[in-house]
Amino acid sequence: MRSPRRPPPPPAKIADVARLAGVSVATVSRALATPDVVSEATRERVLAAVREIGYTPNIAARNLRARKSMMVLVVVPDISNSFFADVLRGIDEALVAENYGLIIANLGQRPEQEARYVNLALAGQVDGVLLLCGHILTGGGRKLTDAPVPIVAACEIIPGADFPQVEVDNRAAARAAVEHLIGLGHRRIAYLSGPRANILDRARAQGYADALAAVGPADPAWIIEGDFSFHAGTKAAQALAALPAGSRPTALFAASDEMAIGFIKTARGLGLAVPADISVIGFDGIDYADFCEPTLATVYQPRRILGAAAADLLIGLMTGRDKPHAQIKRVETQLWARASAGPLVIREG
Amino acid sequence: MRSPRRPPPPPAKIADVARLAGVSVATVSRALATPDVVSEATRERVLAAVREIGYTPNIAARNLRARKSMMVLVVVPDISNSFFADVLRGIDEALVAENYGLIIANLGQRPEQEARYVNLALAGQVDGVLLLCGHILTGGGRKLTDAPVPIVAACEIIPGADFPQVEVDNRAAARAAVEHLIGLGHRRIAYLSGPRANILDRARAQGYADALAAVGPADPAWIIEGDFSFHAGTKAAQALAALPAGSRPTALFAASDEMAIGFIKTARGLGLAVPADISVIGFDGIDYADFCEPTLATVYQPRRILGAAAADLLIGLMTGRDKPHAQIKRVETQLWARASAGPLVIREG
DNA sequence: ATGAAAGCGCTAACAC
DNA sequence: GTGTTAGCGCTTTCAT
Numbered sequence: 076m077r078s079p080r081r082p083p084p085p086p087a088k089i090a091d092v093a094r095l096a097g098v099s100v101a102t103v104s105r106a107l108a109t110p111d112v113v114s115e116a117t118r119e120r121v122l123a124a125v126r127e128i129g130y131t132p133n134i135a136a137r138n139l140r141a142r143k144s145m146m147v148l149v150v151v152p153d154i155s156n157s158f159f160a161d162v163l164r165g166i167d168e169a170l171v172a173e174n175y176g177l178i179i180a181n182l183g184q185r186p187e188q189e190a191r192y193v194n195l196a197l198a199g200q201v202d203g204v205l206l207l208c209g210h211i212l213t214g215g216g217r218k219l220t221d222a223p224v225p226i227v228a229a230c231e232i233i234p235g236a237d238f239p240q241v242e243v244d245n246r247a248a249a250r251a252a253v254e255h256l257i258g259l260g261h262r263r264i265a266y267l268s269g270p271r272a273n274i275l276d277r278a279r280a281q282g283y284a285d286a287l288a289a290v291g292p293a294d295p296a297w298i299i300e301g302d303f304s305f306h307a308g309t310k311a312a313q314a315l316a317a318l319p320a321g322s323r324p325t326a327l328f329a330a331s332d333e334m335a336i337g338f339i340k341t342a343r344g345l346g347l348a349v350p351a352d353i354s355v356i357g358f359d360g361i362d363y364a365d366f367c368e369p370t371l372a373t374v375y376q377p378r379r380i381l382g383a384a385a386a387d388l389l390i391g392l393m394t395g396r397d398k399p400h401a402q403i404k405r406v407e408t409q410l411w412a413r414a415s416a417g418p419l420v421i422r423e424g
Numbered sequence: 425m426r427s428p429r430r431p432p433p434p435p436a437k438i439a440d441v442a443r444l445a446g447v448s449v450a451t452v453s454r455a456l457a458t459p460d461v462v463s464e465a466t467r468e469r470v471l472a473a474v475r476e477i478g479y480t481p482n483i484a485a486r487n488l489r490a491r492k493s494m495m496v497l498v499v500v501p502d503i504s505n506s507f508f509a510d511v512l513r514g515i516d517e518a519l520v521a522e523n524y525g526l527i528i529a530n531l532g533q534r535p536e537q538e539a540r541y542v543n544l545a546l547a548g549q550v551d552g553v554l555l556l557c558g559h560i561l562t563g564g565g566r567k568l569t570d571a572p573v574p575i576v577a578a579c580e581i582i583p584g585a586d587f588p589q590v591e592v593d594n595r596a597a598a599r600a601a602v603e604h605l606i607g608l609g610h611r612r613i614a615y616l617s618g619p620r621a622n623i624l625d626r627a628r629a630q631g632y633a634d635a636l637a638a639v640g641p642a643d644p645a646w647i648i649e650g651d652f653s654f655h656a657g658t659k660a661a662q663a664l665a666a667l668p669a670g671s672r673p674t675a676l677f678a679a680s681d682e683m684a685i686g687f688i689k690t691a692r693g694l695g696l697a698v699p700a701d702i703s704v705i706g707f708d709g710i711d712y713a714d715f716c717e718p719t720l721a722t723v724y725q726p727r728r729i730l731g732a733a734a735a736d737l738l739i740g741l742m743t744g745r746d747k748p749h750a751q752i753k754r755v756e757t758q759l760w761a762r763a764s765a766g767p768l769v770i771r772e773g
Numbered sequence: 774a775t776g777a778a779a780g781c782g783c784t785a786a787c788a789c
Numbered sequence: 790g791t792g793t794t795a796g797c798g799c800t801t802t803c804a805t
Contacts, residue, residue, distance in 0.1 A: 485797070489799050
């Protein structure tokens, strides 16, 4: 008894097309890859044959032969983080325009996964690697930098790396944010930090210090340790609300919008007015900063552009247009003045 | 003059390992793929040789020979949408656990890109496809379903598809949301819709109608057309605030949290209290629903679980464990009662 | 338990 | 402009 449903025919190969078109496999290959080098008539016949049997080139074979994959490995710490989601979009747009595909390495909280992706690169399965994770992958006793493919890092800079990197100028952007508060008359300005070991936080903290130093040493830094999370904002608000009005900062620079929003929501719940009692400025420029109440002043990071810039750098290396060398490219941030940061209000004591 | 920096040596191949270990390439292959079939001593020698020259198998060659890629194509409408970012995380977790990699197809607003991804599947570059985009890809005159690889769809169901699909039960979930409002005493309940052609909106609208019908025909549907966006919520609030209190709905079911939040923010700005003047419940369960003021009642969609469920179904098909057949798997939603939905307040008229 | 050898499907010299 | 052919690096019979 025969199987009721015949197994699907094996996919057509280049030889099948060649036979049908009455030409050699080389001619088929040329007609597809470099059409202008075959005669018009032949080309037509080949393309007709391709259509007729529904031929699609086997990419594994092509990769093997051509020693390239037209794929880029993008390493993200957490794909569900909306910051990276936006960066990925910029990367995708740039890469797709040059016909590269995207393989995602989502690290999550699984450092043991790194080996897998190191191998991918080592094995030549990708033509380039984009590192958004702030460190060089290692695993199985080997480093990603041993792989024979170009690397570009973005978002979190890797100090000392000898390949191109892209970031926003966190220090200058933070300074601009604090200067905005200073311009509004504030002098007692607190900084709600990220994790203190984090490289982004260190740069933003420096920018905060820069701005304060510029108006004189009389106004010491006032750092509240946070971790970028909404909850850290909540805790900071509770701490500050407990202080008497006179000894409270009049403004707060938060290292992330999420903390700023947590701070504002909680502070208002505890009876502090924003910006009347305390002005707040965040960092990131998330969509929600414009939706909350009051709207959140913040520093916008152009996430898509950041991703696209990194991808463009990588494309330059992959195509051989550029030579790899250590460099740090900076993309511009924007200061978004909004309702949560207002002029200093002098209260009668 | 010699180049100061020698070109990197070509990556080691299996023959190099074989030579160093004093065995045949076949033995090396076996020592790596099926270690238990070679003698202990040989295996040791091979592995030592592998380490010594830093050998990594060429995956393109393996794929060509083995006719599989251990890669899955995941098609998303918009990678920067945080809904899909979460679903992707669930997919990644399930896939990585089975040693599959992820190739991302981000459609964006570029339907012309579809052909590229159809070809990827047709060419056997991936072992399976996960469709999160609500339709079957086409391009270059061919359909994705022509490809010899299993397909699973998720999020937006594709009617009539003959492969497995995963979704939340939008109709039942919407009904539960509206029943929550009804349980709080509300009867004049409006529905702020998504795009009316959208399949998700159609299901949620039905759930809304179901719930209303259950309490009697005396309470007609009241549908405000939206599009899932914050701005649509804003417009709806303006429209309702313009109405006299007595002829306004006392509760609103929004088809997305973003609309619900836009609605609440605007309504409050216009002097309407939430929930006292109007109760609001959303749909999605985004993080921000818990951060806004008041906290947003909503229907939580388990995005990660949805992704993982779809990936598991696909893994079953790819490994041949299951046979493909039309089926719709539903994952459970959760009703999150929160401050924005409160008991009906009877005002003296 | 191990080796020899035949391809997987394609591209790129090299010939004509 | 077109055909012939030699691999790309690996897995997997089939022998031994």
